[in-house]
Amino acid sequence: MIEWIHPALVFFATAALVPFVKGKGKSILLIGFPALAFFSLMLFPDGNYGVFTIGGFEVVFGRVDKLSRVFAYVFTLMGSVGMVYALHVKQKGQHIAALIYGGGALGSIFAGDLLSLFVFWEIMAFSSVFLVWYGGEKSWANGLRYLMVHTFGGLCLLGGIVIFAGQTGSIAFNAIPASGLGGWLILIGFLINAGAPPLHAWLPDAYPVGSITGTIFLSSFTTKTAVYVLARGFAGTEVLMWVGVIMALYGVVYAMLENNIRKLLAYHIISQVGFMVAGIGVGTELAINGAVAHAFAHILYKALLMMGMGSVIFMTGKRKGTELGGLYRTMPLTFGLFMVGGFSISGVPFLSGFISKSMVISGAAAAHYPFVVLLLTLAAAGTFLSTTLKLPYAVFMGEDKGIKAADPPGNMLLGMGLAAFICILLGVMPNLLYQLLPFPVDYHPYTAEHLLGSFQLLLATLLGFTLFLYKLHPENTISVDTDWVYRKGVVWFQQLKNPLQGIKVLRYKDFLQGLTLFSRQVSQRIQSGYLKHALVMIISFVMLSTLLFSLFKGWTLSLDSLMQTDLTLSQLLVFVLIISSTLATVLFKSRIAAVLSLGMTGFFVAFFYVLMGAPDLALTQYLVEAVSVILILLAFYYLPAYFEEKTAPASKMTDIAVSLLVGIVMTFYMLMVMDSHLTKSIASYYLEMSEKLAGGRNVVNVVIVDFRGFDTMFEIAVFSIAALGIFGMLKLNKKKAPIQREAALNGSLKREQIEEAVQREVTSK
Amino acid sequence: MTSLIFKSITKTVSPILMIFSLYLLLRGHQMPGGGFIAGLMTSAGLVLIYLAYGCDFFDWHKRSRFFYYLFSGGLALSFLTGLAGLFIGGTFLKSGVAHVEMPFIHESWEFASAGIFDIGVYLVVCGVCVSLMTLLGEEE
Amino acid sequence: MTHLLVLPILIPLGTAIVLLLLRANPMGRRIVIGISGLSILVADIVLLTSIYQKGIHSYQVGGWSAPFGIVMVGDLLSGIMLVLASVISLSALSYSFGYLKKEAQQALFHPLFFFMWAGTNGAFLTGDIFNLFVMFEVMLMSIYALLVMLGEKKQIEAGFKLISMGLFTSALFLAAAGGIYAFAGTLNMADLALKIKPHVDHPLVSAIAMMFIGVFGLKAAMMPFHFWLPDVHSAAPTPISAMLSGILIKVGVYAIIRVFCLIFVDLQGYFQGFILTMACITMFVGALGAVAQTDIKRLLAYSSVSQIGYILMGVGFFTVGGMSAALFYIISHGVIKSSLFLAAGILKKMRGSTEMSDHGDMINTSPAFTTIFFIGVISLGGIPPSGGFFMKFQLIKAGLDGAFYIPVIVAFMVSLMTLFYLFRSWQKICLSGPPQGNPLARPSVKLLIPVGILAMLCLVLGLAASPVSGLTQAAAEQLFSPELYIRAVMGAM
Amino acid sequence: MKLLLPVVIGVLFGGGTYLMLKKNILKLVLGLGLISHGANVLLISSGWIGAGAVPILGQDGTEGFVDPVPQALVLTAIVIGFAALAFLLVLAIRVYRDLKTADISEIRGQRG
Known part of the structure; x- marks a missing residue:
């Protein structure tokens, strides 16, 4: 179930x-x-x-x-x-x-x-x-x-x-x-x-x-x-009431000034929602009922209005009031149904807007917010003016622009008809709606007072509109003393509109475009594309923060233990040799000399291993050094002969500063490392166990292949991967030109790329 | 570099290097040595030959596939040794030791499964080093 | 002792070796790849359930007891990462068959791919700090090789940048490992945790911890170390881009979590401000970069930087909630970002370019692509009901719970930017008019299927957020009681 | 005079860094070579408590040997470093061939 x-x-x-x-x-x-x-x-x-x-x-x-x-x-x-x-x-x-x-x-x-x-x-x-x-x-x-x-x-x-x-x-x-x-x-x-x-x-x-x-x-x-x-x-939150009032007025003002027919209706939504928000802000049962009822009614008649205008756009393709006119002859059904919606939104009696909008206003009145009532009423008048009078006048009545049109397809009309039907139904039988409302309703819209008030308001607005209409048609003569209020008003509104539109545009388009531009500049500065830039950043960041984080914990170097002279002559010699060959590698101006001194450094490091009691390492180091020097020398063939370079002094200073930083930090780090053997290492276990458990007397080898065989397994994997990678780099894409030409034929490459590809292909043959 | 002296030195030195590397490989468990060193030493011998005689001596680049399978095979050998430990009831890379009396020198040599593992390492190092050499050489 | 724990390492390694040997046999390779790929997934899932039910597993490789031999440890964090890795890897693998047309390319690509997978899984499982180094090297070396394999100019350039930075940090890793061995005389992480605990205020420990942040930060593309990422992710072959963004940068995050929740537990407070600051900067810089991009792959790459910032933020809270959120984020982001990258690869296949201005009108050309891409976009943007929503929600909740207001505010701002650049790109590629040049061909179904599966997973993550976050919650709780880990490794001590 | 060993390491790292930051691509390779030497020396020195015997067991006990563990680690590190160096070298060749420059400051195809 x-x-x-x-x-x-x-x-x-x-x-x-x-x-x-x-x-x-x-x-x-x-x-x-x-x-x-x-x-x-x-x-x-x-x-x-x-x-x-x-x-x-x-x-x-x-x-x-x-x-x-x-x-x-x-x-x-x-x-x-x-x-x-x-x-x-x-x-x-x-x-x-x-x-x-x-x-x-x-x-x-x-x-x-x-x-x-x-x-x-x-x-x-x-x-x-x-x-x-x-x-x-x-x-x-x-x-x-x-x-x-x-x-x-x-x-x-x-x-x-x-x-x-x-x-x-x-x-x-x-x-x-x-x-x-x-x-x-x-x-x-x-x-x-x-x-x-x-x-x-x-x-x-x-x-x-x-x-x-x-x-x-x-x-x-x-x-x-x-x-x-x-x-x-947020029922009963007072701030909402004022927000609602502002919305109601604001929407209506803009609706009156708008020429795009759907934009006009969009502003109207703001205005109408303002009524509802105001009702919620008032927060009494009646006001909330009104807000809810108005939402109910509004959805239907606003949809009806939108459908009407949508049909007009659908049939004519035009969106502006000034481009349209005289459509009542060619689209009579649309016109009729639209007017039902128009009257509803204005709160004409016997239509749905009447029974809901007046409820909001009554709610505000009952809660003693006279100012709210006044402003909302004003907004209601404006609604009538713009939606029910101006819009249909511009679109359906007005000057016949000779637009060819007909009523829209049946389903669109049916949709509008349904909506209009419900609007009328609710207006005639308000209890249908009222019984749905959240609070019990004791409200009767059709009192004489309400009816009269509404009609008065509507009539006054209609009168205003007829006068205002002349403003829209400058060729008609109009008397100054009757219309100057409107004229001034319109000018004022238009002045108001421009700066506000400016703000709106600034908020969206310019902001996003500005963001994009800003990001591009910042990002290109950070990600400059230079390897050196990245390396300097990374290296100096790591080194500096390592230094700082250990400094803050307090250096505890006891220099006494470091000054012990347990250094043998051979050790001293090796150290001096390593340092000098390193410096030679750095400073030599010929590439063969530099490579050979790198090799020398490796050999001296191997000497050092001997002194450290590591013959296996020393052997490995010698051999590796020999093979890699030979590899580098082989690679010379493919690399340019020049080695020396001119560096700008500023750049050289950066290099020296960064490398000094690295050198100093690593020196201090090593000092700390040597100074802080805290616990006995696990070495003794290996020394004891290697012969017993693994059957080998060379403990280093036993560690490599037995105790830490897993490392070794993956280490040879790394070795093979490097070989595979080198294989891929040198072998896999030798025939590169045809691939590029294929892409070029598909039209996805730029011209230089195509030329280059062709060139490459020619030379490869 | 392909002088006569160099060639003749190579002729004597490289076989010695090879044999010595085998010794290092087999005794690695007891004395300094082991798969890495032996592999590198063999490669060094081959590199010497390469330097002295160029590409032609062994037909290096025709054998590039051989070296490829050499290091793949070495990798496989080491891996299988490790797996064997898993299948004989231990864990991955569990090693075993066997003592074998050598026939002529009358010594008891220990053969650890780790030795086979080390041979795999040796093969990989040899294969990779020589592959690198041939790859770079072939580029010409 | 169950061998389940090493299977996620051994199967890919063995597969890679077999694939090497089967160079001349394409059909055989396909069969091997299919079987072992699936069996890794199964093994990972079984392992995760087993960890969930029985607690932390450990495995002594070679039978050498901790701390002397190398120990593999599987806790919930590792288990989750493993399953995520296998899901993404499988999609990338199946995608690669449609992406790499040439047999020779595949013969090289797949072994390297499995090596990478083995290295990644190894990094997730290992309980030994030096073994972690080796695993990282396996992973990185495979990435280097895969990256430059096809030999496009951009790839060579990006590869060179990455390897230069990578080798420097590898040297740093060695230095840090040497320091920690000298200090504590052991390499086993659990043992290290025990040995270091009494001396945590020693300046050397902080120096080492900072070096580890640097080393792992490079892999994770944390802010000053992120320079390689936009180049590499945009230039790499598409399946590798997906892997990189989906799982490989998370290995760095994983290592940071592991190190700071086990070895340097007591330094969490000391480094918290630093990590959070870096996280915020990373988020922001990544998002700025992404907004500026006109190339979809590069945009996604920057977006990964930004998202890593989010994840690090969750880690940096050092609370159970934050960690759980970060783990959830890792999972969702992995799935989402790899699906987006794979989708971008489809675009590249179609027109040979990933510039957004070269594309358009996908909504008519391929509605399926449009949908998939859209799912990715809303997920990454954090729109419910996708998994992306829960990842951001949990993170922000964790931040507010811990009263970390500034990071949360930054996260809010950045997530607006995220939505902006994502939707703009989607709109440009899918909605705007057809591009200049030849009419578009439909993308091949072979490529669409793995992407579609990942996109479905994005949605599933949203619908099944509750069990997944339950899992991450459990993992986070486990992480914050390191004694469980230590006991599982060292035995009752 | 233990002080000298840290200085050696500092010089290796610092000199390597200096070379890495130069323009020529070969210098970067050499610089990384120096840095990896530095890291290896550092690693092996971490087991240095004083002079000791080569860790090859004879008949008499297990005392007085140097720590074998760092040696094993360094061996691994050397081999990995060699592999990486070879890879980097070949990549440098590719850079020169494809990007037509051996000057790192001219490699700037991707930015922003």
């Missing part, structure tokens, strides 16, 4: 199935499964489902209560409606991305703990970016910026969660106090997704360039999930 099917799982499963179905089956799958998720939600009672313990934390995948349920309803509903609208899309990737995105949103809604919330949160961000990217080549940069912002938000959120969990010891997702670093980081993470200024810029940056159908989903899920988590975690 499955106790509960997570709706997100349904979405993910659908996404997984999409690649395997075609035609009708695809349609059924795409629409049916989200709908199935919708109905499955109705079957399950409230409670916590899918509780696991991961890494000592209790993870709750499905917390079903009234608040999460209402969001889940609208998300699944929107999934179906959006899919209807998107049925004609050929790219299955879009469907998959949208489904995963929806699944992520649902997962976030039901997450009962912060960890799984974060996981779904990121799934959402990373699947939604595809919907932006499917908008075509122009959208890629925007998508990347979108992603970066969300990643930043995700990181804030993650940091906040970690700190918060560290403080409280629990990751349960309930009300989070907006105090302390953790709480604030979480809040910032949420607000970024909500599109709160000044972190909003991703929204109008990315949504207008997204794919036509993808934008529907984009406008539905991300911001509303943020509203949900804010309602869950």
Whole structure:
């Protein structure tokens, strides 16, 4: 018995199935499964489902209560409606991305703990970016910026969660106090997704360039999930109220100034989400109900508006208000359905916006925030002005630009129709929505006072618009005393807009480009490509830090023991010989002399081994030295004859300084080593046991082949590997030219490389 | 370098070197010597020949495959000696010792499995050194 | 005494030798490679489970008891590293068949590869400080050889740089080993831990510890030692790049962990600030370098530098949580980075270049490639539900638990940069318009399969984060009670 | 006068480093040769407690011998060092042949 099917799982499963179905089956799958998720939600009672313990934390995948349920309803509903609208899309990737995105949103809604919330949160961000990217080549940069912002938000959120969990010891997702670093980081993470200024810029940056159908989903899920988590975690946080008000006004102002039709709607999302955030900030039951209800309604009518504009773009290919006009004749159905959405968002009675928006404002009023009420009302007026009047005027009415167009394909119309139907349904029967809300509702939108107020507001705005309209058409004569307010206002707004846009651009593009340039410069300085540079850095770093770390522990050299004159004449002689031949190797100006003195050094080192009582070593050293000198001499044939070189004095100083450092540190190191035989070594065991256990009297050889035979096994392996490597270097790529020519023919090499390859081939023949 | 004196010295010295290296190899467990030294000494003898007579004396580069298999075989020999220790019930590289009466010199010589291991080492060192020489020589 | 512990060393070594002898028999080589590759994986997994159930294993090579002979020790850390190594090696191996077309190349490549594998496994298992040196040399010498084998100019240059630095640090390793033998009179790591413990404040011990950091830091590409990495990783043949980033630089980290959790336990506090500082700088410098790159392989190489910084940060916390996070990071990063490198190799096969501007439109050319690459990108970027998310999450949690705020802040900043360069590269390669020149051929399935398997593993790591982190947690706990290790090696003392 | 041995090691390391930092590729090879001598001398000296007999056992006991362990280690190190040196040498030849220069400061194909 499955106790509960997570709706997100349904979405993910659908996404997984999409690649395997075609035609009708695809349609059924795409629409049916989200709908199935919708109905499955109705079957399950409230409670916590899918509780696991991961890494000592209790993870709750499905917390079903009234608040999460209402969001889940609208998300699944929107999934179906959006899919209807998107049925004609050929790219299955879009469907998959949208489904995963929806699944992520649902997962976030039901997450009962912060960890799984974060996981779904990121799934959402990373699947939604595809919907932006499917908008075509122009959208890629925007998508990347979108992603970066969300990643930043995700990181804030993650940091906040970690700190918060560290403080409280629990990751349960309930009300989070907006105090302390953790709480604030979480809040910032949420607000970024909500599109709160000044972190909003991703929204109008990315949504207008997204794919036509993808934008529907984009406008539905991300911001509303943020509203949900804010309602869950930060209800009644006063700062949110003001953030919300700012959002509401800010979005509307920009919407009015915007010409790109989808960008206008994107700014509107900010404005509308502002209402919800403000409602959450007020925090009374009524206000939260209002916020939730508004989210519900908003998803549907904003999707409807986006669909409408999407259809226009789909059919005409034009995105700017000034390029469009007079489409009501050629796209009548689209126009009609769009207007339903437009009236809804403005809060016209008998449409869904009316019953939800007024609830937020009433909530603020009931909680005695008159200023908030005033500002929100102002924003509502602006919404009407821009969405319901300006946009349709520019696109559908206005001057007929003679654009050839028709109503979009049936599925798009159907999608819009469904959304419009729900808008009207909710407006007429508000209780359908009200009974879903988290708190019991005692609110009646259709009182005379509300109706009157709304109509007044709408009429006043309409009046304003008709006056404002003349401003848009300079050829019409207008009287100065009626319109100067608007004219001044527009000028002022435009002045405001430019610097703000400047900031926005600075934040994204310039920052990333600057980062790239900066990295390139720094990186080229660090990784200069010179071997010498690297060697100087590495060697001096190791030596200096070795020196410092032992200095800080305190040098304990007792010079007395070192000054003991137990040095024999032969030892002294060998030491002097080694030193002088080393210096000769360094200083000789002829390469044969230098190599031979290296050989001499080796021979003297072998003498030293003799003095140390190591005949085996001495023999080996002699022979190795002989063979390697011969090898080097053989190699002379292939190396250039010049040996002396001119070095700049500064560079020479560096060399001398580094080598002095190495010499001094190693000298001191050796002094310390000689001074500190602490414990008896394990040697006595070998001396005792070698004859008894291994049957050999030459203890060194016994150690090599018996006690430490494993070393020797691998040592001869190293020897063979070196031979193999040399074999590879000298033998394997003798016929190099043809390979290069092959590559050259494939067109992947630069011209010089090709010429060089040809040259090589010619000379090799 | 290919003077007559050098050639004739080589003719006498290198066989002595070879024989001496074999002695070093076999007595390595008891006296200074062992696989490394013996291998290097044999190589030194071969190098002398190479220097005196050039590439032609042994047809070095035709034998490069021989030297390749020489060091691979040496490696295999040492490895198998180690494995043998594992199969006779000990651990990897477990060595055993046997005392054998030598027929003519009437001495009891110890033969340790480590000796076989050392022979592997010897082969590897010889093979690699000579391979290097031939590889570098062949480049011309 | 079970021989299980030496099998991960002996099988690859034996295989390498057999492959040498089978130079003239390509079919035989293939069969040997297949059989032994899989059997190493099986042996590693069996070994890991056995360690998990029965505790730390030790094996006295040649029957010589510790501390006189060489001892192989397998604790959970080694076990985890072994399994990771074998997974990545197997993918790289199977990839190499499609990558190296010529028989002669394969005849050289595969023995060297198995030598490298033997050296790596040996480094993970050995309990003897000088044997560690030898194992490192086996590994490094094979890397040098594999790196310059194909003889491209870039490879020769990178190889020369690497070997110059590598030989210097090898000499340092010898110096440090000599010092430690003179000081404590033993080479067995467990014995060293016992002998050094009473004298840990001696300045020589600090000097040696610092030298070890330098030596291992070079292998791990810690900040001032990272110069070789971008050149080498970008120039190496693709399977070797994958191995280098996936497992070989982790050998350095492994050695640092081993040394500081066993021999120099009491110096942890003394070096903590240093290691954390270097970790932060490494992270940052690597990410800066990656942002600047236009070549995908070089970008990935710099990214490895940056990620090593993360791992070292986890190590530098010196807490169980930090160590566990670092181990988890090692695992996930190994899988992710090798899959990304192998993917980059596919690009190179397609157009002979790894410059990002030479590529584009992979989303239409090969959706499979795009998906695989995308999985790698989101994993490395630390996006849930991939394994990459948990690796970053645990690390940051460990940092906050230990109140290491500055490293955590740096890690946050760097992870933003990481996402930026990864997504930009993905977008350029997969989304942007088709490149100039000939139309793109589809990448061969032979190459895609191993990459796909690794990408799947990235996701599995995310879904199975809980058991894996349980394992790393256990390993970390084991590391912080070194007496377990010492007892397993030295017997009851 | 034990002081002289550390000085020898310092000179070997320092001189090797000086050669490594020069431009000519052959000097780098020679420098690394010197450094590996230095490391070997250091390693063998780590067992030096004083004069002792060659560690080849005769009939009389196990006293008075020098420490055989560092000798074994140095033997390994010498052989590995020889292998690495040979490899480096051939690589230097390849560098000269392919990159057309034996001057390290001109090898700068990869940067940034």
